Amino acid sequence: DEAITVANLAKQMGQKAGEVIKKLLLLGLPASINQALDFDTAALVASEFDFEVEKVGFEEEEVLQTQQDREEDLVPRPPVITVMGHVDHGKTSLLDAIRKTNVISGEAGGITQHIGAYDVKLENGHVVFLDTPGHEAFTAMRARGAKVTDIVILLVAADDGVMQQTIEAINHAKAAEVPIIVAINKIDKPNANVEKTKRQLAEQGLIPSEWGGDTTMVEISAKKQIGIDELLEMVLLQAELLELKANPNKPARGRVIESKLDKGRGPVATILIQEGTLKAGDIYVCGVNSGRVRNMFNDRGKRLMSAGPSMPVEVLGFSGVPNAGDQFIVLTDEKQAKLVAEHRSLKLREKELTRTSKVTLESLFDQI
Ligand code: GTP
Numbered sequence: 001d002e003a004i005t006v007a008n009l010a011k012q013m014g015q016k017a018g019e020v021i022k023k024l025l026l027l028g029l030p031a032s033i034n035q036a037l038d039f040d041t042a043a044l045v046a047s048e049f050d051f052e053v054e055k056v057g058f059e060e061e062e063v064l065q066t067q068q069d070r071e072e073d074l075v076p077r078p079p080v081i082t083v084m085g086h087v088d089h090g091k092t093s094l095l096d097a098i099r100k101t102n103v104i105s106g107e108a109g110g111i112t113q114h115i116g117a118y119d120v121k122l123e124n125g126h127v128v129f130l131d132t133p134g135h136e137a138f139t140a141m142r143a144r145g146a147k148v149t150d151i152v153i154l155l156v157a158a159d160d161g162v163m164q165q166t167i168e169a170i171n172h173a174k175a176a177e178v179p180i181i182v183a184i185n186k187i188d189k190p191n192a193n194v195e196k197t198k199r200q201l202a203e204q205g206l207i208p209s210e211w212g213g214d215t216t217m218v219e220i221s222a223k224k225q226i227g228i229d230e231l232l233e234m235v236l237l238q239a240e241l242l243e244l245k246a247n248p249n250k251p252a253r254g255r256v257i258e259s260k261l262d263k264g265r266g267p268v269a270t271i272l273i274q275e276g277t278l279k280a281g282d283i284y285v286c287g288v289n290s291g292r293v294r295n296m297f298n299d300r301g302k303r304l305m306s307a308g309p310s311m312p313v314e315v316l317g318f319s320g321v322p323n324a325g326d327q328f329i330v331l332t333d334e335k336q337a338k339l340v341a342e343h344r345s346l347k348l349r350e351k352e353l354t355r356t357s358k359v360t361l362e363s364l365f366d367q368i
Pocket residue numbers: 085086087088089090091092093094185186187188189220221222223224
């Protein structure tokens with residue numbers, strides 16, 4: 001499924017793109033300058049210019065393949081936690097409460113940046129929280145086979161009980177095979193009903209351990225800062241069971257958690273590093289973009305020279321804005337990174353073109 005754009009083909013033959021387009025039109029194949037041509041079409045039009053098109057395979061997998069880590073190279077890494085729950089059940093309040101227990105939040109110059117992830121150092125452990133604004137990012141990543149979360153904290157307000165998005169969150173976590181720790185929130189409210197909430201959770205298959213099930217449930221108040229330490233203890237306990245490890249001594253790989261186009265700084269993305277160590281100056285490919293780490297920062301806006309597994313970092317230096325869920329891969333060769341990115345965007349364009357032509361055809365039928 002190799003393809004080449006009209007512009008690129010023209011360039012390689014030393015022709016004007018307009019000439020190639022004209023020839024294509026004469027062949028009954030109207031095309032635009034950025035259109036991707038399949039091999040047969042490219043070969044046909046090239047023969048009109050007395051050129052032969054050669055098939056050179058480009059195996060992305062070959063360029064991107066890595067060696068399996070040896071057991072002795074793996075070292076423990078912090079767990080990555082996502083807090084999920086129904087709207088207004090206290091996700092933001094919980095993250096605020098947790099950040100208050102962060103022993104490093106009081107550091108000089110510690111201004112919290114919004115990078116969609118927090119690195120929280122507790123007295124007896126280190127955890128990373130992902131602050132997904134909705135479930136869309138989670139869904140998008142799952143659809144692409146990306147697993148970024150080790151543990152889900154399911155937040156349920158004890159006054160509301162299990163709601164629509166609570167059930168959705170449970171389904172997401174189950175489908176992704178991520179362990180769930182339930183935090184029953186707002187227990188300070190007079191109309192809080194913990195028993196009823198537990199019963200509703202049990203109906204969804206989450207049986208509290210005190211009822212003989214295997215789901216840890218912690219009663220908390222994010223607002224009154226009750227039960228937060230216990231919840232974090234349970235998170236660390238669960239993380240220990242998972243024996244999370246990664247090899248820090250190799251080029252980094254990770255996922256895009258968040259991205260945006262910053263007016264002053266250009267494309268910016270938060271990358272969760274999943275293995276290896278990312279260093280300033282590293283060359284990478286990320287979705288259809290490539291780049292070089294021009295600058296990187298932690299969640300407190302501190303500039304970093306390197307970052308290891310489970311660390312969320314804000315990276316500057318992208319050729320364009322990547323998508324949440326895109327894989328981020330460090331390569332040693334800049335040419336290769338560009339080649340992979342180009343190859344991917346070509347494929348993407350091809351796909352979009354097929355889609356557009358299908359739509360056109362259908363609307364044509366509609367008119368008839
Ligand atoms: P969305 O981001 O809109 O989905 O909401 P959220 O889940 O982040 O909830 P948020 O933390 O914004 O809390 C919603 C409301 O519940 C706010 O008014 C909070 O002050 C309140 N709230 C959160 N936790 C508690 C709690 O433990 N007790 C009480 N009484 N109120 C709480």
